[in-house]
Amino acid sequence: xxxxxxxxxxxxxxxxxxxxxxxxxxxxxxxxxxxxxxxxxxxxxxxxxxxxxxxxxxxxxxxxxxxxxxxxxxxxxxxxxxxxxxxxxxxxxxxxxxxxxxxxxxxxxxxxxxxxxxxxxxxxxxxxxxxxxxxxxxxxxxxxxxxxxxxxxxxxxxxxxxxxxxxxxxxxxxxxxxxxxxxxxxxxxxxxxxxxxxxxxxxxxxxxxxxxxxxxxxxxxxxxxxxxxxxxxxxxxxxxxxxxxxxxxxxxxxxxxxxxxxxxxxxxxxxxxxxxxxxxxxxxxxxxxxxxxxxxxxxxxxxxxxxxxxxxxxxxxxxxxxxxxxxxxxxxxxxxxxxxxxxxxxxxx
Amino acid sequence: xxxxxxxxxxxxxxxxxxxxxxxxxxxxxxxxxxxxxxxxxxxxxxxxxxxxxxxxxxxxxxxxxxxxxxxxxxxxxxxxxxxxxxxxxxxxxxxxxxxxxxxxxxxxxxxxxxxxxxxxxxxxxxxxxxxxxxxxxxxxxxxxxxxxxxxxxxxxxxxxxxxxxxxxxxxxxxxxxxxxxxxxxxxxxxxxxxxxxxxxxxxxxxxxxxxxxxxxxxxxxxxxxxxxxxxxxxxxxxxxxxxxxxxxxxxxxxxxxxxxxxxxxxxxxxxxxxxxxxxxxxxxxxxxxxxxxxxxxxxxxxxxxxxxxxxxxxxxxxxxxxxxxxxxxxxxxxxxxxxxxxxxxxxxx
DNA sequence: CGATGCTCTGAGAGCGCTCTCTCGCGGAGT
DNA sequence: ACTCCGCGAGAGAGCGCTCTCAGAGCATCG
Numbered sequence: 001x002x003x004x005x006x007x008x009x010x011x012x013x014x015x016x017x018x019x020x021x022x023x024x025x026x027x028x029x030x031x032x033x034x035x036x037x038x039x040x041x042x043x044x045x046x047x048x049x050x051x052x053x054x055x056x057x058x059x060x061x062x063x064x065x066x067x068x069x070x071x072x073x074x075x076x077x078x079x080x081x082x083x084x085x086x087x088x089x090x091x092x093x094x095x096x097x098x099x100x101x102x103x104x105x106x107x108x109x110x111x112x113x114x115x116x117x118x119x120x121x122x123x124x125x126x127x128x129x130x131x132x133x134x135x136x137x138x139x140x141x142x143x144x145x146x147x148x149x150x151x152x153x154x155x156x157x158x159x160x161x162x163x164x165x166x167x168x169x170x171x172x173x174x175x176x177x178x179x180x181x182x183x184x185x186x187x188x189x190x191x192x193x194x195x196x197x198x199x200x201x202x203x204x205x206x207x208x209x210x211x212x213x214x215x216x217x218x219x220x221x222x223x224x225x226x227x228x229x230x231x232x233x234x235x236x237x238x239x240x241x242x243x244x245x246x247x248x249x250x251x252x253x254x255x256x257x258x259x260x261x262x263x264x265x266x267x268x269x270x271x272x273x274x275x276x277x278x279x280x281x282x283x284x285x286x287x288x289x290x291x292x293x294x295x296x297x298x299x300x301x302x303x304x305x306x307x308x309x310x311x312x313x314x315x316x317x318x319x320x321x322x323x324x325x326x327x328x329x330x331x332x333x334x335x336x337x338x339x340x341x342x343x344x345x346x347x348x349x
Numbered sequence: 350x351x352x353x354x355x356x357x358x359x360x361x362x363x364x365x366x367x368x369x370x371x372x373x374x375x376x377x378x379x380x381x382x383x384x385x386x387x388x389x390x391x392x393x394x395x396x397x398x399x400x401x402x403x404x405x406x407x408x409x410x411x412x413x414x415x416x417x418x419x420x421x422x423x424x425x426x427x428x429x430x431x432x433x434x435x436x437x438x439x440x441x442x443x444x445x446x447x448x449x450x451x452x453x454x455x456x457x458x459x460x461x462x463x464x465x466x467x468x469x470x471x472x473x474x475x476x477x478x479x480x481x482x483x484x485x486x487x488x489x490x491x492x493x494x495x496x497x498x499x500x501x502x503x504x505x506x507x508x509x510x511x512x513x514x515x516x517x518x519x520x521x522x523x524x525x526x527x528x529x530x531x532x533x534x535x536x537x538x539x540x541x542x543x544x545x546x547x548x549x550x551x552x553x554x555x556x557x558x559x560x561x562x563x564x565x566x567x568x569x570x571x572x573x574x575x576x577x578x579x580x581x582x583x584x585x586x587x588x589x590x591x592x593x594x595x596x597x598x599x600x601x602x603x604x605x606x607x608x609x610x611x612x613x614x615x616x617x618x619x620x621x622x623x624x625x626x627x628x629x630x631x632x633x634x635x636x637x638x639x640x641x642x643x644x645x646x647x648x649x650x651x652x653x654x655x656x657x658x659x660x661x662x663x664x665x666x667x668x669x670x671x672x673x674x675x676x677x678x679x680x681x682x683x684x685x686x687x688x689x690x691x692x693x694x695x696x697x698x
Numbered sequence: 699c700g701a702t703g704c705t706c707t708g709a710g711a712g713c714g715c716t717c718t719c720t721c722g723c724g725g726a727g728t
Numbered sequence: 729a730c731t732c733c734g735c736g737a738g739a740g741a742g743c744g745c746t747c748t749c750a751g752a753g754c755a756t757c758g
Contacts, residue, residue: 014715015714016714024738025738025739026714026715026738027716027739028737028738038735038737040737057473057478059477059478059713059714060477060478061413061414061419061478061713062410062414062713062743063714063716064410064715065408065411065414065715065716065744065745066716066717066743067716067717067743068743070410075459095461102461102463102470107458107479108458109421110424110447110456110458110459112447114448121451124406129361129406129408129409129410363743363745364744364746365744373708374707374708374709375744375745375746376707376708376710376746377708379746379747380746383746387705387706392706407744408744408745410743410745411713411743412744413713413745414713414715414743414744414746415712415713415744415747416713416745
């Protein structure tokens with residue numbers, strides 16, 4: 001587009017070249033390129049023009065070498081399962097991360113952990129100073145990742161409250177999570193306000209803190225809930241269906257269900273309809289997540305607890321940036337952030 | 350685990366330190382770290398031990414500064430749509446890329462294009478020499494990406510045959526694709542061999558080369574195919590269902606369907622069953638992709654054309670590495686690779 | 699026994715950038 | 729008019745690594 005005087009092929013112009021062209025010193029060019037503070041306007045203009053004309057782009061490696069800043073953040077995917085990416089939840093979070101990182105002029109380096117034996121490589125990479133920090137997701141309780149990260153002393157932020165033993169006590173990594181417990185409480189209270197009296201819960205996997213927090217929220221409201229009203233799922237549609245069938249068998253009189261996520265809610269919904277139960281007339285149903293792809297497909301439309309997933313991703317980045325920018329490494333690490341949830345009323349409850 | 354003498358906190362050991370400890374020069378340590386060719390065994394051992402003891406990890410930026418090699422490759426995601434990652438096809442390909450990149454000691458930098466206005470940033474990043482090369486996916490015909498990549502002169506490999514105007518003629522980027530046309534031919538021939546005589550096709554989006562190649566393959570075999578036997582879809586389940594309904598209306602006598610992908614095949618299957626048609630007795634059905642999540646769920650199990658998606662991802666990386674490692678930039682760019690497909694016979698045809 | 703050739707090691711010059719330190723210059727204070 | 733202060737610009741020293749080049753050491757050969 002711009003008529004750029006094609007420079008010597010293969011060799012990009014350096015700071016030096018720009019300085020020569022603008023008739024100033026390297027230092028001045030550097031100052032201008034990095035914001036231009038403390039340089040008089042006419043000089044700034046002259047340098048800017050030279051940069052433009054030469055098509056100068058700073059050499060990242062050289063800059064990193066002296067500043068010790070990479071402008072890159074690792075996103076660590078430690079899920080051993082296959083369908084990580086397929087998880088819309090995950091996609092949204094990564095999207096938020098990507099966007100916020102861009103806003104901070106940082107790059108996203110994807111680190112895909114290929115099983116436990118791979119931590120060696122990850123650790124070497126993280127330790128090699130390739131990235132300024134790391135973003136990881138709440139992993140299963142026995143995952144080595146947190147200790148690996150701690151060992152290499154790389155600033156990190158987690159997505160989701162970590163659940164490893166003693167996580168609450170020790171000064172662990174900051175994390176971003178939504179108010180799972182509060183959201184669950186709100187869902188159950190809503191069901192109560194509808195006059196429902198036998199409210200069941202389809203719980204998520206026992207080793208994920210989000211699921212634990214949601215069941216805790218349920219119990220907060222329903223202090224004397226019958227254990228028979230709680231069924232175990234694993235966040236998949238199928239498990240939701242199974243759990244619903246189980247609940248119906250145990251407590252055919254139930255009049256409401258709070259599922260720990262939308263996927264399980266949709267599974268439950270299917271079973272409910274197969275049994276000829278009307279939603280919400282006979283059984284009111286509330287999910288969790290407000291996952292667009294699920295919510296759009298259910299009939300009746302699913303009432304659920306919304307969490308701002310993309311926003312959580314962005315927040316993770318902001319938290320990490322705050323850690324990176326604080327002068328004193330020890331001084332007051334930023335705390336974790338719990339984002340609010342919001343009950344979205346639709347037709348199912 | 351290993352009793353490492355905690356070095357001064359915050360300061361990693363440098364080559365210099367290792368050299369001092371081993372009693373050799375920096376140059377020798379460098380040689381050992383980079384493979385140790387041309388260094389006598391006793392010295393190699395001594396250096397290795399010093400590296401071990403100090404926990405030395407080479408500084409990437411310093412190395413990049415002199416070698417002009419980054420050890421990083423950009424994966425560009427230019428899909429404007431939301432459900433990129435959710436696409437299992439995509440996930441598998443990225444997985445393959447990630448694995449192969451790891452094998453080449455390279456990192457995966459994710460570049461997510463946020464709409465057309467974002468190409469400026471992408472271009473700046475690519476041009477800034479942050480990465481050694483780029484991997485991109487076959488984009489829509491009017492996408493700017495190829496020209497952006499060409500402008501910044503970054504080695505790149507595409508996934509999927511590019512379809513922009515004149516792509517075949519000009520010396521474009523190498524690409525990796527499966528033999529869509531051949532696979533389609535095989536599918537149709539299989540249907541013929543089953544004695545089917547009125548074989549319909551549910552086509553994919555007109556602006557994607559994979560869909561075009563598949564319909565071409567269908568026509569290769571069925572030279573005189575009635576246009577009424579072809580219905581248009583867009584690779585989604587829903588579109589497959591719609592297309593099937595349409596076909597059934599136009600040609601109630603059809604006895605076989607070749608869908609351009611598994612997703613559409615599963616949509617078609619649903620409609621077929623709703624209409625009380627038996628598969629494969631009344632209508633034989635063949636898909637394309639052999640997508641595990643779809644194939645596992647269909648009843649009867651779907652006969653389909655398998656393509657090795659992860660393998661294609663790996664191939665993209667290998668191709669790129671070959672481009673990067675050739676001394677003469679102009680000399681014989683490696684050609685594209687077409688991977689074979691394989692008909693997987695199951696119950697549906 | 700010295701010359702020749704080979705292999706292995708070390709010295710040192712950068713790679714492109716940032717950043718501190720110093721110096722020059724102009725305006726305000728006395 | 730002279731000093732003092734402060735701001736803006738330049739000089740130069742690295743950041744940690746690679747790689748060329750020259751030299752040291754050794755074996756072989758004439």
